Amino acid sequence: NTLLQGKNIVVMGVANHRSIAWGIAQSLSKAGANLIFTYQGDRLRENVLELAKTLDQPEQILINCDVTQDDDIAAAFAQIKEKVGVIHGLAHCIAFAKTEELAGEYVNTSRDGYHLAQDISAYSLVAVAREARPLMTEGASIVTLTYLGGERAIPNYNVMGVAKAALDASVRYLANDLGKENIRVNAISAGPIRTLAAKAISGFNTILKDIEEKAPLRRTIDQSDVGDTALFLFSHLSRGITGEIIHVDAGYSIVG
Ligand code: 0WD
Numbered sequence: 236n237t238l239l240q241g242k243n244i245v246v247m248g249v250a251n252h253r254s255i256a257w258g259i260a261q262s263l264s265k266a267g268a269n270l271i272f273t274y275q276g277d278r279l280r281e282n283v284l285e286l287a288k289t290l291d292q293p294e295q296i297l298i299n300c301d302v303t304q305d306d307d308i309a310a311a312f313a314q315i316k317e318k319v320g321v322i323h324g325l326a327h328c329i330a331f332a333k334t335e336e337l338a339g340e341y342v343n344t345s346r347d348g349y350h351l352a353q354d355i356s357a358y359s360l361v362a363v364a365r366e367a368r369p370l371m372t373e374g375a376s377i378v379t380l381t382y383l384g385g386e387r388a389i390p391n392y393n394v395m396g397v398a399k400a401a402l403d404a405s406v407r408y409l410a411n412d413l414g415k416e417n418i419r420v421n422a423i424s425a426g427p428i429r430t431l432a433a434k435a436i437s438g439f440n441t442i443l444k445d446i447e448e449k450a451p452l453r454r455t456i457d458q459s460d461v462g463d464t465a466l467f468l469f470s471h472l473s474r475g476i477t478g479e480i481i482h483v484d485a486g487y488s489i490v491g
Pocket residue numbers: 248249250251253254255256274275300301302303327328329330331355380381382424425426427428429430431432433
Protein backbone atom coordinates (compact mmCIF):
# COMPACT_ATOMS: atom_id res chain seq x y z
CA ASN A 236 0.00 0.00 0.00
CA THR A 237 0.99 3.63 -0.45
CA LEU A 238 -0.73 5.24 2.54
CA LEU A 239 2.53 6.73 3.81
CA GLN A 240 4.32 7.38 0.54
CA GLY A 241 6.55 10.45 0.81
CA LYS A 242 6.27 10.67 4.59
CA ASN A 243 9.37 10.87 6.80
CA ILE A 244 8.74 9.11 10.13
CA VAL A 245 11.08 8.88 13.11
CA VAL A 246 10.93 5.58 15.01
CA MET A 247 12.40 5.67 18.52
CA GLY A 248 12.92 2.55 20.65
CA VAL A 249 13.95 -0.39 18.50
CA ALA A 250 16.09 -2.61 20.74
CA ASN A 251 15.70 -5.99 19.00
CA HIS A 252 13.40 -7.96 16.68
CA ARG A 253 10.78 -8.33 19.42
CA SER A 254 10.49 -4.57 20.06
CA ILE A 255 7.07 -3.09 19.40
CA ALA A 256 8.93 -0.27 17.63
CA TRP A 257 10.18 -2.87 15.16
CA GLY A 258 6.62 -4.07 14.48
CA ILE A 259 5.65 -0.46 13.83
CA ALA A 260 8.66 0.08 11.55
CA GLN A 261 7.69 -2.93 9.43
CA SER A 262 4.09 -1.74 8.98
CA LEU A 263 5.19 1.81 8.13
CA SER A 264 7.86 0.69 5.69
CA LYS A 265 5.36 -1.52 3.83
CA ALA A 266 3.15 1.56 3.44
CA GLY A 267 5.97 3.46 1.76
CA ALA A 268 7.21 5.63 4.65
CA ASN A 269 10.80 6.81 4.74
CA LEU A 270 12.09 5.80 8.19
CA ILE A 271 14.61 7.40 10.53
CA PHE A 272 15.60 5.23 13.50
CA THR A 273 16.92 6.49 16.80
CA TYR A 274 18.60 4.08 19.17
CA GLN A 275 19.85 4.24 22.75
CA GLY A 276 23.64 4.26 22.77
CA ASP A 277 26.25 2.37 20.77
CA ARG A 278 25.41 -1.03 22.25
CA LEU A 279 22.21 -1.10 20.18
CA ARG A 280 23.49 0.42 16.93
CA GLU A 281 24.50 -2.86 15.25
CA ASN A 282 21.18 -4.52 16.18
CA VAL A 283 19.15 -1.72 14.69
CA LEU A 284 21.33 -1.55 11.56
CA GLU A 285 20.92 -5.29 10.89
CA LEU A 286 17.15 -5.01 11.29
CA ALA A 287 16.86 -1.81 9.25
CA LYS A 288 18.71 -3.45 6.34
CA THR A 289 15.90 -6.00 6.00
CA LEU A 290 13.39 -3.26 5.10
CA ASP A 291 12.75 -1.89 1.65
CA GLN A 292 14.27 1.55 2.32
CA PRO A 293 16.50 3.65 0.04
CA GLU A 294 19.05 3.97 2.87
CA GLN A 295 19.42 3.24 6.57
CA ILE A 296 19.21 6.39 8.67
CA LEU A 297 20.27 5.64 12.25
CA ILE A 298 20.74 8.28 14.91
CA ASN A 299 21.92 7.92 18.48
CA CYS A 300 19.54 9.38 21.10
CA ASP A 301 19.48 8.67 24.82
CA VAL A 302 16.30 10.43 25.93
CA THR A 303 17.64 11.16 29.43
CA GLN A 304 20.07 13.64 27.80
CA ASP A 305 18.70 16.96 26.48
CA ASP A 306 21.89 17.40 24.41
CA ASP A 307 21.37 14.03 22.75
CA ILE A 308 17.79 14.89 21.83
CA ALA A 309 18.76 18.29 20.41
CA ALA A 310 21.68 16.78 18.45
CA ALA A 311 19.50 13.96 17.14
CA PHE A 312 16.87 16.31 15.73
CA ALA A 313 19.55 18.60 14.28
CA GLN A 314 20.87 15.56 12.39
CA ILE A 315 17.38 14.55 11.33
CA LYS A 316 16.76 18.06 10.03
CA GLU A 317 19.95 17.96 8.03
CA LYS A 318 19.10 14.55 6.61
CA VAL A 319 15.40 14.91 5.71
CA GLY A 320 14.35 18.50 6.48
CA VAL A 321 10.71 17.83 7.30
CA ILE A 322 9.20 15.06 9.42
CA HIS A 323 5.59 13.87 9.23
CA GLY A 324 5.54 11.42 12.08
CA LEU A 325 7.24 10.24 15.24
CA ALA A 326 6.77 6.91 17.03
CA HIS A 327 7.85 7.08 20.68
CA CYS A 328 8.29 3.49 21.93
CA ILE A 329 10.43 4.04 24.99
CA ALA A 330 10.02 3.17 28.66
CA PHE A 331 12.16 2.12 31.59
CA ALA A 332 11.85 1.28 35.28
CA LYS A 333 14.14 -0.56 37.69
CA THR A 334 13.34 -4.28 37.72
CA GLU A 335 13.11 -4.35 41.51
CA GLU A 336 10.30 -1.79 41.37
CA LEU A 337 8.21 -3.92 38.99
CA ALA A 338 7.30 -6.43 41.69
CA GLY A 339 5.59 -6.43 45.07
CA GLU A 340 3.97 -3.36 46.55
CA TYR A 341 3.89 0.05 44.84
CA VAL A 342 4.12 1.65 48.26
CA ASN A 343 7.81 0.64 48.38
CA THR A 344 8.74 2.71 45.32
CA SER A 345 11.93 4.72 45.92
CA ARG A 346 12.26 8.43 45.10
CA ASP A 347 15.02 7.59 42.61
CA GLY A 348 13.05 4.84 40.96
CA TYR A 349 10.00 7.05 40.68
CA HIS A 350 11.98 9.85 39.03
CA LEU A 351 13.76 7.50 36.65
CA ALA A 352 10.53 5.87 35.43
CA GLN A 353 8.87 9.26 34.94
CA ASP A 354 11.92 10.71 33.21
CA ILE A 355 12.41 7.99 30.61
CA SER A 356 8.82 6.81 30.19
CA ALA A 357 6.81 10.04 30.36
CA TYR A 358 8.92 13.23 30.27
CA SER A 359 10.84 11.98 27.24
CA LEU A 360 7.71 12.35 25.09
CA VAL A 361 7.48 16.02 26.02
CA ALA A 362 11.17 16.67 25.37
CA VAL A 363 11.08 14.86 22.04
CA ALA A 364 7.86 16.55 20.89
CA ARG A 365 9.41 19.97 21.60
CA GLU A 366 12.49 19.23 19.48
CA ALA A 367 10.47 17.56 16.71
CA ARG A 368 7.93 20.38 16.43
CA PRO A 369 10.04 22.79 14.32
CA LEU A 370 10.58 19.99 11.77
CA MET A 371 6.85 19.22 11.56
CA THR A 372 6.02 22.09 9.21
CA GLU A 373 3.57 20.14 7.03
CA GLY A 374 1.42 18.78 9.88
CA ALA A 375 2.34 15.53 11.59
CA SER A 376 1.31 12.66 13.80
CA ILE A 377 3.01 11.64 17.05
CA VAL A 378 2.26 8.19 18.47
CA THR A 379 3.37 6.83 21.84
CA LEU A 380 2.81 3.47 23.54
CA THR A 381 0.97 3.11 26.79
CA TYR A 382 -0.56 0.34 28.88
CA LEU A 383 -3.72 -0.36 30.86
CA GLY A 384 -1.65 -0.23 34.05
CA GLY A 385 -1.87 3.57 33.76
CA GLU A 386 -5.66 3.41 34.12
CA ARG A 387 -5.95 0.61 36.68
CA ALA A 388 -3.84 -0.84 39.46
CA ILE A 389 -2.38 -3.94 37.81
CA PRO A 390 -0.26 -6.21 40.04
CA ASN A 391 3.51 -5.56 39.75
CA TYR A 392 3.22 -2.81 37.11
CA ASN A 393 3.51 -0.30 39.93
CA VAL A 394 5.78 2.67 39.22
CA MET A 395 5.42 2.11 35.47
CA GLY A 396 1.65 2.39 35.79
CA VAL A 397 2.04 5.79 37.39
CA ALA A 398 4.46 6.81 34.62
CA LYS A 399 1.92 5.65 31.99
CA ALA A 400 -0.80 7.73 33.68
CA ALA A 401 1.50 10.75 33.30
CA LEU A 402 2.21 9.78 29.70
CA ASP A 403 -1.53 9.53 28.94
CA ALA A 404 -2.12 12.99 30.42
CA SER A 405 0.84 14.33 28.43
CA VAL A 406 -0.76 13.03 25.23
CA ARG A 407 -3.81 15.19 25.96
CA TYR A 408 -1.83 18.32 26.87
CA LEU A 409 0.53 17.95 23.91
CA ALA A 410 -2.41 17.35 21.57
CA ASN A 411 -3.97 20.58 22.79
CA ASP A 412 -0.73 22.57 22.37
CA LEU A 413 0.21 21.26 18.95
CA GLY A 414 -3.19 20.85 17.31
CA LYS A 415 -3.12 24.40 15.96
CA GLU A 416 -0.13 23.36 13.83
CA ASN A 417 -2.00 20.28 12.62
CA ILE A 418 0.25 18.06 14.72
CA ARG A 419 -1.79 15.21 16.20
CA VAL A 420 -0.73 13.30 19.32
CA ASN A 421 -2.19 9.91 20.23
CA ALA A 422 -1.30 6.81 22.21
CA ILE A 423 -1.78 3.13 21.50
CA SER A 424 -2.56 1.19 24.66
CA ALA A 425 -1.12 -2.18 23.70
CA GLY A 426 -2.05 -5.46 25.27
CA PRO A 427 0.89 -7.35 26.80
CA ILE A 428 3.52 -8.63 24.34
CA ARG A 429 6.63 -10.61 25.25
CA THR A 430 9.51 -8.16 24.69
CA LEU A 431 12.71 -7.23 26.50
CA ALA A 432 10.88 -4.55 28.52
CA ALA A 433 8.10 -7.00 29.42
CA LYS A 434 10.65 -9.47 30.83
CA ALA A 435 11.22 -7.08 33.71
CA ILE A 436 7.61 -7.35 34.90
CA SER A 437 7.01 -10.21 37.32
CA GLY A 438 4.07 -12.51 36.67
CA PHE A 439 4.00 -11.64 32.98
CA ASN A 440 3.00 -15.18 31.91
CA THR A 441 -0.05 -15.08 34.18
CA ILE A 442 -1.11 -11.83 32.54
CA LEU A 443 -0.86 -13.37 29.05
CA LYS A 444 -2.90 -16.40 30.11
CA ASP A 445 -5.60 -14.19 31.58
CA ILE A 446 -5.89 -12.34 28.26
CA GLU A 447 -6.29 -15.57 26.29
CA GLU A 448 -9.14 -16.59 28.58
CA LYS A 449 -10.96 -13.28 29.03
CA ALA A 450 -10.29 -10.93 26.11
CA PRO A 451 -13.24 -10.73 23.69
CA LEU A 452 -11.00 -11.93 20.83
CA ARG A 453 -9.64 -14.77 23.07
CA ARG A 454 -6.07 -14.11 22.02
CA THR A 455 -3.11 -11.95 22.86
CA ILE A 456 -1.97 -9.33 20.40
CA ASP A 457 1.37 -9.05 18.66
CA GLN A 458 3.70 -6.41 17.26
CA SER A 459 1.93 -6.42 13.87
CA ASP A 460 -1.43 -5.60 15.48
CA VAL A 461 0.15 -2.52 17.04
CA GLY A 462 2.12 -1.75 13.87
CA ASP A 463 -0.98 -1.61 11.70
CA THR A 464 -2.85 0.64 14.15
CA ALA A 465 0.19 2.91 14.17
CA LEU A 466 0.07 2.94 10.37
CA PHE A 467 -3.54 4.16 10.60
CA LEU A 468 -2.58 6.85 13.13
CA PHE A 469 0.26 8.09 10.88
CA SER A 470 -1.97 8.15 7.81
CA HIS A 471 -4.50 10.63 6.47
CA LEU A 472 -7.23 8.14 7.45
CA SER A 473 -6.97 9.23 11.12
CA ARG A 474 -6.86 12.97 10.37
CA GLY A 475 -9.71 13.75 12.79
CA ILE A 476 -8.21 11.93 15.78
CA THR A 477 -6.00 13.57 18.40
CA GLY A 478 -5.46 13.34 22.16
CA GLU A 479 -6.84 9.80 22.06
CA ILE A 480 -5.77 6.54 23.70
CA ILE A 481 -6.62 3.65 21.36
CA HIS A 482 -6.65 0.20 22.96
CA VAL A 483 -5.10 -2.49 20.80
CA ASP A 484 -5.66 -5.27 23.29
CA ALA A 485 -8.11 -7.78 21.76
CA GLY A 486 -10.79 -5.96 23.77
CA TYR A 487 -9.43 -6.92 27.19
CA SER A 488 -9.93 -3.49 28.76
CA ILE A 489 -13.72 -3.66 28.35
CA VAL A 490 -14.04 -6.90 30.32
CA GLY A 491 -10.91 -7.53 32.41
O1 0WD B 1 3.69 -5.78 26.80
C1 0WD B 1 4.41 -4.90 26.33
N1 0WD B 1 5.59 -5.20 25.87
C2 0WD B 1 3.90 -3.50 26.29
C3 0WD B 1 4.77 -2.46 26.06
C4 0WD B 1 2.47 -3.27 26.52
C5 0WD B 1 2.08 -1.88 26.44
C6 0WD B 1 2.98 -0.88 26.22
N2 0WD B 1 4.32 -1.18 26.04
C7 0WD B 1 5.25 -0.09 25.80
C8 0WD B 1 6.44 0.00 26.71
O2 0WD B 1 6.08 0.49 27.99
C9 0WD B 1 7.30 0.97 25.94
O3 0WD B 1 6.82 2.30 26.14
O4 0WD B 1 5.82 -0.17 24.54
C10 0WD B 1 7.03 0.57 24.51
C11 0WD B 1 8.10 -0.28 23.84
O5 0WD B 1 8.43 -1.36 24.68
P1 0WD B 1 8.76 -2.85 24.19
O6 0WD B 1 8.79 -2.90 22.72
O7 0WD B 1 7.87 -3.74 24.94
O8 0WD B 1 10.20 -3.11 24.81
P2 0WD B 1 11.72 -2.98 24.26
O9 0WD B 1 11.91 -3.75 23.02
O10 0WD B 1 12.57 -3.36 25.43
O11 0WD B 1 11.87 -1.45 23.93
C12 0WD B 1 11.92 -0.44 24.91
C13 0WD B 1 13.15 0.37 24.64
C14 0WD B 1 14.45 0.04 25.33
O12 0WD B 1 14.85 -1.18 25.30
P3 0WD B 1 15.71 -1.79 26.57
O13 0WD B 1 14.97 -3.05 26.80
O14 0WD B 1 17.06 -1.93 25.98
O15 0WD B 1 15.65 -0.87 27.76
O16 0WD B 1 13.11 1.68 25.12
C15 0WD B 1 14.40 2.22 24.84
C16 0WD B 1 15.34 1.08 24.68
O17 0WD B 1 15.69 0.89 23.36
N3 0WD B 1 14.94 3.03 25.91
C17 0WD B 1 15.55 4.18 25.66
N4 0WD B 1 15.74 4.84 24.52
C18 0WD B 1 16.42 6.00 24.58
N5 0WD B 1 16.88 6.51 25.74
C19 0WD B 1 15.98 4.64 26.91
C20 0WD B 1 16.69 5.87 26.91
N6 0WD B 1 17.17 6.40 28.04
N7 0WD B 1 15.64 3.74 27.86
C21 0WD B 1 14.99 2.76 27.24
